[in-house]
Amino acid sequence: MSPDTARPAETKPADLPVYADVLAAHERIRPHIHRTPILTSETFDRMTGAQLFFKCENFQKAGAFKARGASNAVFSLTDEQAARGVATHSSGNHGLSLSYAAGRRGIPCQVIMPRTAPEPKKAAVRGYGGTVVECEPSTSSREAVFAEVVARTGAEFVHPYNDPRVIAGQATCSKEMFEDLGDLDAIIAPIGGGGMVSGTCLSMSALSPRTQVYAAEPTAADDAYQSFRRGEIVAYDAPATIADGLKVPLKERTWHFVRTHVEDVLLADEEEIIAAMRLTWERMKIVMEPSCAVPLAAILRNPRLFAGKRVGVVITGGNVDLDRLPWLTP
């Protein structure tokens, strides 16, 4: 490392999960998750010059990989903890997945959501048995309501990604890829808070250290890209991107994995993301979220990085509003 890029030594965060936690997580959550299929596409292989393997977490329980981490957290609780339930703030896939996992264990789940969140998302949480607690659409209101709920119920907080149980759960996804495909040259996943990318780093460091882990991010919300280059966490307030699962910033545990293990953070522009999304629907016949298209868009933008390689691509989720497809909205 040259003096110009020397970085101060960072303290290792407490409670980092290790590979033994991934093994335990996989045993623990097996009855509650799908072992998702891996699809290939000659078209995409021809377009990229790489051999791509798409791990279809859009087919996962509750429609996204988040069911892995949420199930691991919920089924790690003691009976005493479980009786008080779990709580989180997430209007996206984590809230839904935590509600799903809590429903499987038969315990309460409180999901704090802005009252302005789309009704179908609230209905989906309730459909799995979770309770939606509405707050105002501001960070201060969210934190106040969340604190009140936890004080009242004693519920266990399960953070969407900065939680060792969640990271270990997400790590089972790339563990399955390794079991099914052997040691890939690279794995690429979208990065928001970094739970999936961290889990991938964790599994690959144990199973296949030579496998490069790439993170893919919208240019319009490039906080992980900037963090990676500056050597410290960069967070934005409210970035605007079609990939709405990728707006949140890194936190200390996921930053640790990104900083120490990720090969690079690659960017894709909004039009590239939408084009890759549509192409995947058309050619692979799967319904997936805009976030999932970011890795393919990044591969198409950086063909020389991937040509000739065996590359795993994580399709992270499939919960998309079929009334508002990005290529049909002006």
Added chain:
Amino acid sequence: MSPDTARPAETKPADLPVYADVLAAHERIRPHIHRTPILTSETFDRMTGAQLFFKCENFQKAGAFKARGASNAVFSLTDEQAARGVATHSSGNHGLSLSYAAGRRGIPCQVIMPRTAPEPKKAAVRGYGGTVVECEPSTSSREAVFAEVVARTGAEFVHPYNDPRVIAGQATCSKEMFEDLGDLDAIIAPIGGGGMVSGTCLSMSALSPRTQVYAAEPTAADDAYQSFRRGEIVAYDAPATIADGLKVPLKERTWHFVRTHVEDVLLADEEEIIAAMRLTWERMKIVMEPSCAVPLAAILRNPRLFAGKRVGVVITGGNVDLDRLPWLTP
């Protein structure tokens, strides 16, 4: 059979495929097709009271099960026949699949299509190396142009469904279901010309005679339903249904299988088909054609027929226009 419903004995058509042809077809086409995955959905099981297994031929080569029959026909040809190429009239999945299979063998493929057919469909045929020969949008023009092409090239005609090689190829789909799932209580597939349904009857009669084979059809194009009830082929001129793969009538070979083996032909209305299509996209996260939604719509309409049973459902194809989704068009 009561005197009222007595039917004249029908002559068995020539060249009916037998199960040995299915075994040979499966060996022959294995390098050219995907062994498609089978998905399940707790939501649909809860809704129907049945245990449903969705065979995802929307993930098949060229986007539909038709790649099976087309590949079997193309790779059954002698080298001498193959040198003259193949020809068909189909603006749908069969034309595309025949072009795909011919491309794999490196032989010419002529697809006669109305000049009014959508440009993307013509482009897709050309993309696999096939030649599009345009005719006027009338039966007489189609037949004249087709006769001219065959006379000029000596190409082998591969009918979309009334061809023993095609039926034996389609039969490999339910053979795979039997291999993966054992003997199901029922299998239900959409019916247009009846190639998939005939293949299913053919495989099940050898592998699992107790498995009931149901055909599902749009009420708006109920020619197979009427044929089944009247005991003779009923054909319509130009039925209007969203399930545009299911407009064609039965022919003598497919009618033979429908008449002798199918348990019943079940109907679904247009709104039921669109609702089942959207529901499948939302819950199973797969892109599929309206035709594929007809079986699920029929199951939801006839819950008592299927409750408590293990039922295979054929998702026949995924070639859909993403700019014209039926729930978004007025």
